[in-house]
Amino acid sequence: MRLSRSFLPTLKENPAEAQIVSHRLMLRAGLVRQTASGIYAWLPAGLKVLRNISQIVREEQDSIGAQEVLMPTLQSADLWKRSGRYDAYGPEMLRIQDRHKRELLYGPTNEEMITDLFGQTVKSYKELPQVLYHIQWKFRDEMRPRFGVMRGREFLMKDAYSFDLDYASAVASYQRMMLAYLRTFQRLGVRAVPMRADTGPIGGELSHEFLILAPTGESGVFYDAALEDQDWLDEPVDVNSPLALETFYKRVTTPYAATDEMHDTTAWDAVPEERRREGRGVEVGHIFHFGTKYTKAMDISVSAPDGSQVYPEMGSYGIGVSRLAGAIIEASHDENGIIWPDAVAPFKAAILNLKVGDETCDAVCERIYNVDTEAFLYDDRTDRAGAKFADADLMGHPWQIVVGPRSAKEGRVELKRRATGERHDLSVDDALALVLAG
The missing domain is CATH 3.40.50.800 (Anticodon-binding domain)
Known part of the structure; x- marks a missing residue:
């Protein structure tokens, strides 16, 4: 691209509305422009960053056998009523009607839709496991959108969903996804630490969030220094071996790591003092295992080896693709501007x-x-x-x-x-x- 002919409007001064580093630099470097509260247009250089991040995410999902689909942004309210979440989700959900007065919503997440699609197609345990993902725009009507693309209302996200016959198989899918996530962040040129987390409105029992360590991060974090050296991610892990996955998973999750909200002072005291680290981080991913929460609520079952009908176990796995663009800047900048990692830079x-x-x-x-x-x-x-x-x-x-x-x-x-x-x-x-x- 020739700069004299490009649509790359840089700014010399910091915009008054930008409160954090990534927002200021994304505006000044001509990556995005706000079109409405919490909604941004991605200009050519910013779009190249989004595509580079998306491609790395896609390749790592494919590497563990996940299959890409593309679900629509608009969803039928009936699906959410079947799961019981339509009224429970709250005002963050944008609810609309079409010309025939049918209730629709702009999807904030896709558990209901993917469960319904799965149920229309898969009928037997012989067709399991299945892991499906897409990279799609989402909308959550934040009361006070702020911090640019870090806390906007519309955002690009990778959702993946796993379906397994039993709990042990579901845990293996969860562990495979954790491996894919850590390798994704490594390729993006940032260090992300997995931390045990609350499942929130999505529900479930096993949950980790991934935080990029950044001095300007929104969350306080406490972690064992054993997690700082992630060179072991270069070691091969057989994603089809339960033992290899379990060994990897323990290596990742045994060292202490928690955000302010989940901090356990007793467990923290057990970490050797010389290995205790405190800092700040930006959440860029979240993975959940929630069992039969949605398949049971929506009455989606498959035939088991003994001929009975069972509800498949599910997991849900999200990465904030557009949020990552901001988070990388939070972790990689200086007083002069952005310092893009090679893999995501709009230009070499x-x-x-x-x-x-x-x-x-x-x-x-x-x-x-x-x-x-x-x-x-x-x-x-x-x-x-x-x-x-x-x-x-x-x-x-x-x-x-x-x-x-x-x-x-x-x-x-x-x-x-x-x-x-x-x-x-x-x-x-x-x-x-x-x-x-x-």
């Missing part, structure tokens, strides 16, 4: 032409840009160099390829790594090799 590098109109500078920049026009944001504006450096830092590109007239004549460029500030004088080919290897 910014090409900064320091003398637009100079024949050699223009030729070198064009040569680099045309290698991959999707990977590079080419700053071909006639602005002064300082403005280009400031915008590149603000937008957080992992690399900056700086092309000046003197170095261009020698076939060289300056390559800056945004995360560390390191600069290298390299040939064009060597700079390209480094950038494209990320």
Whole structure:
């Protein structure tokens, strides 16, 4: 993308309405714009971030055998009445009527719909287990939406739902999903800690939430330092082996970790003092096992090996995709702007032409840009160099390829790594090799 022709409106000053770092930087870097209270339009660079996050989430879901579907945003109220949640869910649910006075709702979550779809299709234990997921927009009518995409009313979310014949199989599905989640966050370039959590209005008995550690996080967290080193995620785990899954699960959940709301001071005292860590975190995912809560309420059963009818055990697994965009910024920024991890950045590098109109500078920049026009944001504006450096830092590109007239004549460029500030004088080919290897 050429910056001179892009729809990438950066701001020099912090918007008055933005209260937290991620909201300020997402507005200033031209990623989003608010269209109504708690509702945001995602501009081209922001949309690229959403797509990058979604793709990593999708690949890790596929890796454990989950199957992607796409459910509608509007749901029939009848489904929720069958489960008993229609009146219980509260004012966060947006309830509407169509022209025929049929009651609908803009889905805040999808347990009822996926249970009904499952019941229409699966009739026998031989068809289990099933894990279905989708990445779809949700709406919850927050009373006081705030903090930009971190606490908005409309948001993009990955929902997954597991169906198993019995409790032991359901726990194995839960453990597989925990593995997929931790590997997802690792690939996104952030450290997320699983913490035992309350199940809330969704219901259930086994529940963990995942918090990205960030100094500006909304929740206080207490955790064992044993959870800080997550290199063991690189070790292979056989997702079809109950023993391997159980070993992995214990390794992840045995060290103490809790938010303010779930903090157990007695258990905390049992953690060796040198391993106690306190900080703040941003919730980006939540997984639940709730047994037969929905299959029983909606009378969805399958035939068991002995011929009887049983209600399948279910789990529900959510990741806030749009929330992750903000959470990553909360965890990865400095006073100059965003520092995107390579995997989610909208562009791999910014090409900064320091003398637009100079024949050699223009030729070198064009040569680099045309290698991959999707990977590079080419700053071909006639602005002064300082403005280009400031915008590149603000937008957080992992690399900056700086092309000046003197170095261009020698076939060289300056390559800056945004995360560390390191600069290298390299040939064009060597700079390209480094950038494209990320």
